[in-house]
Amino acid sequence: MKLAYHPTTIKLHYNHCPYAVRLWKIGMPYDRSVFHTGVIAHAILEEIGKNPQEEPRVLADKVVEEYCSKGRSYDGNPEPPAPFTDAIEGAQLALNWHARYPVPNGPDIYHEHPFAFDQEWNEVDYYSPKARFRTLLDVVEIKDEYNEEKHRPYRTAIIRDYKTSWAATADELDSFQRKCQALVVWLKYEPDIIILEISNLRLRCNFQREIIVRNYTETLNHWKKEITLAIKTLDNNLNPNPGIGCIGCPYSPKCEHFNSMYSSENVMKRYIAAKEIIAKLEPQIRKAAKDKPPQTMSLGSIGYAKKERKKVLPSAQATLLTEWKNQEGTIDQLFQQLDLGVRTVEKIARILTNNKQDREDLIRRLTRMEQYSSFGIHKDKRK
């Protein structure tokens, strides 16, 4: 029987290496503890969406109780219970989000919508043995409306993806995962308009991208071909390619090829391996050290230590202006003395303009790009 792949499985190949998919295929376990907060936030939002008559806080408590005692099952694989602190954080994120953007409900609003397709892109049951591509979407809203001017009905599909990472912003709207989401909804519901949404629960911000399907049919077909090719590729025997892709790879603690890179004679390879080890360890150490005094070690300590730095007071602008005027200085002269940084320029440009295009034009007139030498590991950006 051939396997069904998820967008995240294909991304293992894109972002890490083919061997990571091989480890996924054999069910190699990896540390999923970083996902607890997000998983619980998602589960609560799903419950709120499916049970609008219930009190959200009561639903959140039920999810926390269940996930912190029994654990959960992901795609049929049982996962251990979540730590209480992560669960509480997840619940708070979900409830805060719901307070600001109430979770919608109704007949054409689907929470945790499963999609599965066979090799020829025919829709099949999510757990069908014929499934070759599977994905679960957080929220799908289908709206059928009528365009009075054009005298015809049209369908809009809103695809909402909840994110708990600070980093998930507008850039995420062009990601591979978004392509997969647009494709499956297009295939099943044939909408005229697709609205992709990234709902960042931490930032409490919604980012949107609109796709007018008639202008995008070629692109959607191209995405379909890209995923079909990825599925065919992943069916092969997959060889390792240790290197920069190991950074952030969930399998690095279990992968013998990573270990070989770590013990290699090549100093660059060892450096990459060391970076990945730190990337894995630092979040754990930060968590363990939070709200505790630094742990004393030989010649120092590790954890959070109090340090001093100079900060500009909120009253500094007014004080400076008063002092300047006291010495007969003009605002123009004061302005000449200020060092403008890119962030300040962007902030002022935002105030001076009414739309994105004008803002970008003004920023282009105020800034220039230059090359500089930046040391470190430079990972190719993959969408």
Ligand code: SF4
């Ligand atoms: S740790 Fe490196 S070599 Fe091993 S699976 Fe991940 S990316 Fe591939």
